[in-house]
Amino acid sequence: MPFNELGLSDKVLSAVTDAGYTEPTPIQAQAIPHVLARRDVLGLAQTGTGKTAAFVLPMLTLLEQGRARARMPRTLILEPTRELAAQVEENFVKYGKNHKLNVALLIGGVSFGDQDSKLLRGVDVLIATPGRLLDHVERGRLLLSGIEILVIDEADRMLDMGFIPDIERVCKLVPFTRQTLFFSATMPPEIQRLVSQFLSNPVQIEASRPSSTAANITQLLVACGREDHEKRDKLRDLIRGAENLQNGIIFCNRKRDVGVVHKSLQRHGFNVVALHGDMDQRSRMQALEQFRTGEATLLVASDVAARGLDIPAVSHVFNYDTPHHAEDYIHRIGRTGRAGRSGAAFTIVTHADVKSLAAIEKLIGNPIEWMNGQTLGDAPPREARSSSRGGERGGERGGERGEQRRGARPARRREERPQDERGHSERSHSHREEAPVAVASNVEELPRGNRPPRRERASAAPAPVETGPRPAPRAPVNPTTARRPQAERPHNDEPADTSHLPAFLLRPVKIKAG
Incomplete structure (x- = not known):
């Protein structure tokens, strides 16, 4: 079926012919007649099949009648990314070269002033990402009450990027009588719920099996x-x-x-x-x-x-x-x-x-x-x-030496530590049973400068434990004497140092007789 049998206007057909297209893709051939009939459309097709032209061409035909008002766009196209939004704008410029339509692009990275000036002149086609669109709405610079056609492109990508709450909010701001077009390559359950909520008796078009890849x-x-x-x-x-x-x-x-x-x-x-x-x-x-x-x-x-x-x-x-x-x-x-x-x-x-x-x-x-x-x-x-x-980088990072350290050392330890029947190390048993406790006084017998190195001290046999008489314990402190007031405690003849006390504490205290 050629383009001239789909019901498109002469201006659109002339632009399509100049672009070098003669036959529509399956998604275009099935979707364009329903869009021109003002029906809600749910289009499912694998990527690269021409979904953008499936809604751009009929929208240009429908927009030939009517006029936009300031800050009240006639149509709205939502895209998940800036690149997709800019690409849709290029399609409107290419296929709408015979139309005198105002197209505005609301995306991040561009000043609000330039975008606001376009909205003030009146916009026939508004292409936007959800975040920047809601920013203009919250500032009171944009009204969505005049939307006639709402297009949500790449709806599954909107889901992945977390735009579904924004999409729900936008759908509540546009008129209930608008025409809604959904286009996507996949159809997860969340998108199906959104379709059933905001589309009215849509025509579902599947140009190919959802979630399929091209055979070429x-x-x-x-x-x-x-x-x-x-x-x-x-x-x-x-x-x-x-x-x-x-x-x-x-x-x-x-x-x-x-x-x-x-x-x-x-x-x-x-x-x-x-x-x-x-x-x-x-x-x-x-x-x-x-x-x-x-x-x-x-x-x-x-x-x-x-x-x-x-x-x-x-x-x-x-x-x-x-x-x-x-x-x-x-x-x-x-x-x-x-x-x-x-x-x-x-x-x-x-x-x-x-x-x-x-x-x-x-x-x-x-x-x-x-x-x-x-x-x-x-x-x-x-x-x-x-x-x-x-092993490959042994010359750069010491791979061979690393293998020797990792492989030879555990083997040497196993040879030096024979195990008993229960699998325990004999060295660990002897260490626990026969190693005497070293006394601190034995360390003082050897001068510090003449001590052997740490490794030699660790390998040397422990010093024998002294068995002489234990020193007599210190006499206990008399608690009665310890608790006496300062005036009653015995003291020497030297005067106490009171230089650290402030002067008001050294003043004599007068005690009245009872």
């Missing part, structure tokens, strides 16, 4: 027994040995690892840029633009780049870390093989990633092939890492 993506697992420098070595080998590598995205689980891998690849001569959530908006957009234009061949990123980014020519995806959530694996490898192209996805797996790998294979319903048939059983386990690494 070659998926391979790469076994790696170590988790530090070995993973970076393995990553560089994969990049150098990849066939038909035009560009590639390297995904890491943590932002710290993004910086480590980025610097490591730079030191080894790779043309690479980094992208993660802690970067400022200008740096993020600059890195993404360098990768899109081909100025940078590799992009090291966190999961902020795993959802919805439309970079059609990505040939390879490298999972430096196996994703903790199985749904993230589908979104990561979906960055390649887009628009019918072929792609390749490599995932480095360590012994700590066994559970995550099992969850991924259970979600996609198929086992993933191991590269060259080498599984984790062929990689050294984590327990053997320290000993093997010490």
